[in-house]
Amino acid sequence: MKLHKPVLLEETIKLLDIKSGEVVIDLTAGYGGHAEEILGLLGVSGRLILVDRDLEAISALRSKFQAYSNVEFLHSNFLDLNWGKVGKADRILMDLGVSSPQLDQPQRGFSFNKEAKLDMRMDQSQALSASQVVNEYSEEELANLIYQFGEEPRSRQIARAIVSQREVSPIETTKQLADIVSKCLPANSRVHPATRTFQAIRILVNQELENLTKTLPQATSHLNENGRLAVISFHSLEDRIVKQYFKAIVTPVKDIVTGNVISSPNFRLVNKKPIKGSINDNNPRARSAKLRLVEKIK
Numbered sequence: 295m296k297l298h299k300p301v302l303l304e305e306t307i308k309l310l311d312i313k314s315g316e317v318v319i320d321l322t323a324g325y326g327g328h329a330e331e332i333l334g335l336l337g338v339s340g341r342l343i344l345v346d347r348d349l350e351a352i353s354a355l356r357s358k359f360q361a362y363s364n365v366e367f368l369h370s371n372f373l374d375l376n377w378g379k380v381g382k383a384d385r386i387l388m389d390l391g392v393s394s395p396q397l398d399q400p401q402r403g404f405s406f407n408k409e410a411k412l413d414m415r416m417d418q419s420q421a422l423s424a425s426q427v428v429n430e431y432s433e434e435e436l437a438n439l440i441y442q443f444g445e446e447p448r449s450r451q452i453a454r455a456i457v458s459q460r461e462v463s464p465i466e467t468t469k470q471l472a473d474i475v476s477k478c479l480p481a482n483s484r485v486h487p488a489t490r491t492f493q494a495i496r497i498l499v500n501q502e503l504e505n506l507t508k509t510l511p512q513a514t515s516h517l518n519e520n521g522r523l524a525v526i527s528f529h530s531l532e533d534r535i536v537k538q539y540f541k542a543i544v545t546p547v548k549d550i551v552t553g554n555v556i557s558s559p560n561f562r563l564v565n566k567k568p569i570k571g572s573i574n575d576n577n578p579r580a581r582s583a584k585l586r587l588v589e590k591i592k
């Protein structure tokens with residue numbers, strides 16, 4: 295299994311500006327690439343809480359950090375985190391999306407390059423899988439989903455092709471779905487024609503945008519003073535949610551009649567423009583990555 299290579303590692307660690315003895319929550323700990331660096335800076339007096347909804351990731355984290363008594367492991371969707379139990383933090387990290395092991399292990403059913411049962415669940419204990427979406431959603435639901443979450447212009451054509459195929463026999467594997475989608479699109483670009491459709495189904499199966507939208511306010515309200523939240527996003531839909539939420543909490547509230555500031559913000563942007571990943575990172579996932587941070591100022 296290929297290990298996960300953390301994206302924007304140096305930049306994230308630098309801007310999180312972690313001090314020894316702080317409390318840090320990694321809400322998407324994955325295979326602990328960012329966490330390892332964080333732990334080195336926290337020292338033994340710090341506390342590191344590692345969260346992931348994927349049980350395989352949590353097992354890998356437990357073995358990786360078993361020697362450290364100041365590291366805690368929580369198998370949870372970050373949306374359902376028991377903040378009352380975890381408490382407030384000085385730094386919180388969200389490195390969104392999927393990990394390389396999730397993508398690369400055929401049996402997880404995320405990848406159009408590998409033959410496997412359609413699955414795409416980050417948390418394998420949840421009921422909804424990609425197979426159910428592809429075989430049970432109506433043509434209209436599929437078209438809307440592929441358009442909204444995949445930003446795929448030919449969504450209607452793809453939805454029609456999926457429905458005609460499943461009338462013959464159920465669509466069971468990633469390759470079957472990739473072939474159906476590929477036949478609807480011209481093969482002319484660097485990216486696989488099924489990329490956007492797979493992204494859409496994955497986002498729906500894992501409720502990625504809803505989880506992010508609802509968790510950002512929970513995370514910022516559990517920051518200590520001078521605490522920082524860093525979010526790494528991987529596509530425009532995610533980044534838009536982060537950008538708009540951050541903008542809302544760093545903007546002063548003004549009286550609509552007088553224009554006077556009624557309340558000044560509790561947060562500031564750490565970096566005005568997002569830090570972007572690049573292909574030079576020697577990691578294809580980094581190409582679309584964007585890092586944004588806010589700091590609690592009062």
Ligand SMILES: C[S@@+](CC[C@H](N)C(=O)[O-])C[C@H]1O[C@@H](n2cnc3c(N)ncnc32)[C@H](O)[C@@H]1O
Nearest residue numbers: 300322324325326327328346347348371372389
């Ligand atoms: C890009 S990987 C993180 C990699 C990690 N930073 C590292 O260095 O190894 C994203 C991880 O977030 C997890 N994840 C995604 N959405 C989640 C959610 N709503 N709650 C908890 N974990 C989530 C995925 O299971 C995956 O392991």
